[in-house]
Structures are given as structure tokens and as C-alpha cells.
Amino acid sequence: GQNIDQPTEMTATEGAIVQINCTYQTSGFNGLFWYQQHAGEAPTFLSYNVLDGLEEKGRFSSFLSRSKGYSYLLLKELQMKDSASYLCAVRDDKIIFGKGTRLHILP
Amino acid sequence: KAGVTQTPRYLIKTRGQQVTLSCSPISGHRSVSWYQQTPGQGLQFLFEYFSETQRNKGNFPGRFSGRQFSNSRSEMNVSTLELGDSALYLCASSLTGRRSGANVLTFGAGSRLTVL
Numbered sequence: 208g209q210n211i212d213q214p215t216e217m218t219a220t221e222g223a224i225v226q227i228n229c230t231y232q233t234s235g236f237n238g239l240f241w242y243q244q245h246a247g248e249a250p251t252f253l254s255y256n257v258l259d260g261l262e263e264k265g266r267f268s269s270f271l272s273r274s275k276g277y278s279y280l281l282l283k284e285l286q287m288k289d290s291a292s293y294l295c296a297v298r299d300d301k302i303i304f305g306k307g308t309r310l311h312i313l314p
Numbered sequence: 315k316a317g318v319t320q321t322p323r324y325l326i327k328t329r330g331q332q333v334t335l336s337c338s339p340i341s342g343h344r345s346v347s348w349y350q351q352t353p354g355q356g357l358q359f360l361f362e363y364f365s366e367t368q369r370n371k372g373n374f375p376g377r378f379s380g381r382q383f384s385n386s387r388s389e390m391n392v393s394t395l396e397l398g399d400s401a402l403y404l405c406a407s408s409l410t411g412r413r414s415g416a417n418v419l420t421f422g423a424g425s426r427l428t429v430l
Contacts, residue, residue, distance in 0.1 A: 249404065249421035301370040302419060306356035
């Protein structure tokens with residue numbers, strides 16, 4: 208079967224760092240994506256990992272360990288606008304999404 | 315460059331009716347995928363089309379169907395609507411049908427369906 212797990216909700220403080228974890232079990236693997244979705248809006252692409260290691264893109268970084276079926280998204284210097292849902296997705300022959308992590312940022 | 319366009323944005327139907335949703339992908343994108351998003355289940359894969367052919371299908375009943383036209387525009391249809399079909403239906407396009415990392419999905423704003 209296919210399963211992607213991530214925490215339902217997280218809370219962090221403005222200016223801090225937060226790590227959102229994702230574990231997956233899929234029949235195949237051709238890459239892992241992170242998307243951001245603000246309430247009432249479409250998901251937007253954040254990052255992509257296909258090889259083990261860390262990919263950094265500004266305040267956001269994403270890590271992948273294929274042997275552990277594990278990824279995380281790291282958000283630094285949190286801003287209020289980072290309040291959103293973060294979706295982990297894995298591609299085998301199609302792209303399957305986790306249920307998303309709703310991140311709340313406190314001032 | 316125009317994004318992914320979905321119509322209608324909002325619609326209300328009653329049980330037993332049918333509905334057709336439309337999606338125009340980004341110009342040059344040939345692959346279109348459809349997802350159903352609900353608060354409890356998140357984004358669930360419906361189907362993917364590439365060059366007018368259905369490449370993949372999710373675990374939804376046969377009441378859910380779709381098609382893609384030669385200009386890459388896609389439609390999905392839900393027949394005999396049920397209350398549980400109330401959801402946000404998202405369409406996403408990508409450049410090619412290749413299963414490679416560069417094939418990022420770009421989503422439309424969605425069609426919000428309410429079934430009464």
C-alpha cells in the first residue's frame with residue numbers, strides 16, 4: 208500500500224525555526240515534493256528531493272533519506288505569512304499527497 | 315504566462331445530479347491531474363491524463379470520470395452526486411508525462427462543489 212504520514216498541526220513563534228517531518232511507504236519512488244497551501248488557495252510548489260541529502264532554498268530547506276522513507280521541511284526565520292498547510296507528496300507512477308501539516312505562527 | 319484555469323469556481327448541486335468541471339492547463343503543458351481535497355482526507359488522486367489518454371486512476375468509484383482534449387484541456391464529470399462528493403476539486407498541470415523530478419505540478423485555484 209501507499210502511506211504518507213505527517214503531523215496534523217504544529218505551532219511555532221515568529222522568528223523561530225520549525226521542522227515538519229514526513230514519513231512515507233510507497234510501492235515506488237521517483238522523488239518527494241513539498242507544497243505550501245494557504246487557506247482558500249491552491250497548493251504551490253516549495254521543494255523537490257530525489258537524492259538523499261539537504262536541498263536549501265532561501266529560508267526553506269528540505270531533507271530526504273530514502274532508506275528511512277523520511278523527509279523533513281525546515282523553515283527558518285519564521286514569518287506570519289508562513290502560517291499555512293504544508294503538504295508532503297511522493298511520486299511513484301503518480302503523485303500522492305499526505306494530509307498536510309497546518310502550521311500556526313504566533314507573534 | 316497564464317496559470318491553470320478552473321471553471322466554475324463554485325457550484326451547488328443536489329444529490330443525484332451530475333456535474334462537469336473544466337481545467338485549462340498552462341500553455342505547453344500536456345499532462346493534467348485531478349485531485350479531490352476534503353478536510354478529513356487531504357488531497358486524494360483522481361486521475362491523470364496525458365496526450366488525451368488516461369495514464370493513472372485513483373481509488374474512486376466509476377461515477378468519477380474524465381477526459382482530455384487535443385488542446386490539453388481537461389474535464390472531469392461526477393454523476394449521481396452524493397453528499398460526500400462535496401469537496402474542492404483541484405486540477406494540476408505539468409510539462410510532460412515523464413516521471414521525473416522536473417515535472418512539478420502547478421495547481422489551479424480549484425472548483426468548490428457543494429452537494430445538498
